[in-house]
Amino acid sequence: MITLNGEPAEGGGATVEQLLARLDVPGRGVAVAVDAEVVPKSEWASHVVPEGAHVEVVTAVQGG
Amino acid sequence: MSGPLQIAGRTFTSRLILGTGGFPSLDLLAAAIDATKTEMVTVALRRVDAASRDGLVGVLDEAGVQVLPNTAGCFTARDAVLTAKLAREAFETDWVKLEVIGDERTLLPDAPELLVAAEELIDDGFTVLPYTNDDPILAKRLEDAGCAAVMPLGSPIGSGMGIRNPYNIALIVEQARVPVILDAGVGTASDAALAMELGCDAILTASAISRAEDPVAMATAIRLATEAGHAARHAGRIPRRLYAEPSTQHAGLPSFG
Numbered sequence: 001m002i003t004l005n006g007e008p009a010e011g012g013g014a015t016v017e018q019l020l021a022r023l024d025v026p027g028r029g030v031a032v033a034v035d036a037e038v039v040p041k042s043e044w045a046s047h048v049v050p051e052g053a054h055v056e057v058v059t060a061v062q063g064g
Numbered sequence: 065m066s067g068p069l070q071i072a073g074r075t076f077t078s079r080l081i082l083g084t085g086g087f088p089s090l091d092l093l094a095a096a097i098d099a100t101k102t103e104m105v106t107v108a109l110r111r112v113d114a115a116s117r118d119g120l121v122g123v124l125d126e127a128g129v130q131v132l133p134n135t136a137g138c139f140t141a142r143d144a145v146l147t148a149k150l151a152r153e154a155f156e157t158d159w160v161k162l163e164v165i166g167d168e169r170t171l172l173p174d175a176p177e178l179l180v181a182a183e184e185l186i187d188d189g190f191t192v193l194p195y196t197n198d199d200p201i202l203a204k205r206l207e208d209a210g211c212a213a214v215m216p217l218g219s220p221i222g223s224g225m226g227i228r229n230p231y232n233i234a235l236i237v238e239q240a241r242v243p244v245i246l247d248a249g250v251g252t253a254s255d256a257a258l259a260m261e262l263g264c265d266a267i268l269t270a271s272a273i274s275r276a277e278d279p280v281a282m283a284t285a286i287r288l289a290t291e292a293g294h295a296a297r298h299a300g301r302i303p304r305r306l307y308a309e310p311s312t313q314h315a316g317l318p319s320f321g
Contacts, residue, residue: 005111025112029121031154038149058150059116062093063108063136064083064221064248064270 003054012051016044019055029060069265071243072159072191072212074130078103079260080290081132081245082283083270086222090123092279097127099283100273104130106161108137109151132193134161139174141181148185160185161215161247161268162194171221175202179209186210195247198228200235203244213242215268218249218259222271226255230262237263252282253289260293261301 002011004019011019016032016039032039033056039047049055069076082102087093097105105124124131133151138144141164148160164181166174173196185192191212196202198216206214216236219225226249227233237244246259247268256267267290276282 023112024114024116026116026121029154030112031109031150033146033150036146038146038153040153056150057112058109059112059154060107060120060131060133061110061116062084062087062120063110063134064085064106 002049002052005057011049014049016047016049019049020044020057023057025057026059030057032057069243076103079266079294080287081266081268082273083268085270086274087279090119094123094127095280096273096283097129099280100287102129104132106132106134108134109147109154131155131157132159132161133157135163138163139165141177141184144181145184148190158189159191162192173197179205182206182211183209198232200232200239203236204239207240207242211242213245214240215245215247218246218255221248223249224251224272225249226251227258230258233262233264253285256286257289257293260290261297263297
């Protein structure tokens with residue numbers, strides 16, 4: 001199990017790209033942190049999310 | 065004097081930066097961007113959810129404005145730095161409106177955390193525009209750390225209370241060698257005009273426009289006030305006097321016995 005945007009989820013051992021495919025993610029303007037480290041887009045396909053990881057997937061919202 | 069606004073080597077024709085928060089619809093946001101003639105707007109980062117495909121990035125692209133990500137909601141330097149790094153990845157910009165908040169009730173900046181975050185981000189190559197207290201000493205420390213501008217508050221975010229300490233804003237302006245952008249507190253057009261008359265280089269506002277009854281009309285009003293205040297500042301106002309100073313000469317005044 002991992003924590004994906006605050007919710008428990010399956011996915012330890014999956015790549016970032018595989019996790020994103022499960023979420024309804026916008027085509028751009030998205031960034032990912034695994035255990036409080038940013039994973040650059042260029043590494044999404046290869047970066048394996050370890051069991052127990054905290055994953056945050058964020059995008060743009062209106063804000064001052 | 066005073067050519068166009070320059071921040072970190074980039075030139076801006078508009079002296080109004082629009083926060084995108086609080087607009088009831090993306091259509092109104094687009095119309096307000098148009099009415100402000102702004103060239104830069106802030107956005108925030110939040111977890112993706114069902115609403116994430118609503119097309120905010122598309123609207124901003126269409127408007128041709130530069131995106132300035134903020135770190136709104138961060139209470140520690142650590143969270144703000146990580147949020148800025150996520151924003152750099154998401155928007156391919158190293159510009160950041162740095163907010164490190166100390167208190168939920170006032171949303172006032174946490175000065176020590178702000179300075180730590182600014183230093184760390186500047187070391188990492190970011191162009192940092194910090195939302196700061198109206199404190200001339202902190203503004204100086206942020207400038208010395210390498211911030212590209214300083215953005216003192218007029219009053220708390222969303223309060224619409226205008227500029228509570230014009231004296232401090234004037235002190236910040238007097239000493240700054242980077243642009244001073246009045247950020248937070250603008251409630252209506254006259255607040256923007258006052259900020260510019262005090263010598264600020266630009267205004268950043270969201271709520272005053274987005275939460276106005278007619279956001280597009282207020283966008284126009286605040287744009288005009290920003291331009292008017294800037295023009296007035298550089299026109300050189302008359303000194304304030306305690307007593308009247310006649311504008312008509314005394315000589316030649318007839319006497320009617």
